[in-house]
Amino acid sequence: SLANIWDGESSIKERLDKFFHTIIVDRRKRNLLINPERMGGSKCDDLKPLSRRFLDIILTIYHFQSINCDKVLNGIPQFIYSDINAQLTKLVSLDEVKLAMLSISPNNSPNNDS
Numbered sequence: 001s002l003a004n005i006w007d008g009e010s011s012i013k014e015r016l017d018k019f020f021h022t023i024i025v026d027r028r029k030r031n032l033l034i035n036p037e038r039m040g041g042s043k044c045d046d047l048k049p050l051s052r053r054f055l056d057i058i059l060t061i062y063h064f065q066s067i068n069c070d071k072v073l074n075g076i077p078q079f080i081y082s083d084i085n086a087q088l089t090k091l092v093s094l095d096e097v098k099l100a101m102l103s104i105s106p107n108n109s110p111n112n113d114s
Contacts, residue, residue, distance in 0.1 A: 036044045044050055080088070 033047070033050075036047070036050060038044055
């Protein structure tokens with residue numbers, strides 16, 4: 001029956017959630033810096049210089065550059081033209097709001113599509 005299928009799907013979802021949660025927790029443990037040491041072997045008590053150095057390395061590896069948005073936008077095909085866009089973005093009149101409000105059934109409750 002449909003109820004049995006749903007139960008099976010929810011238990012699979014629960015098992016997958018637990019599986020991925022376990023992976024994330026394990027990865028966080030492996031990536032955690034506990035008592036970091038300098039190259040000479042001395043303890044690193046202040047992590048701010050270490051985090052600044054780490055950020056410098058990341059910024060060096062991934063060269064962040066400004067992106068020319070015009071090139072990106074010109075590469076996207078245009079499906080909504082100016083006349084349709086004007087209709088979609090025009091202001092809503094008070095009469096339209098009243099009509100919409102009065103068309104709602106008093107026995108209905110709002111949902112995600114309302």
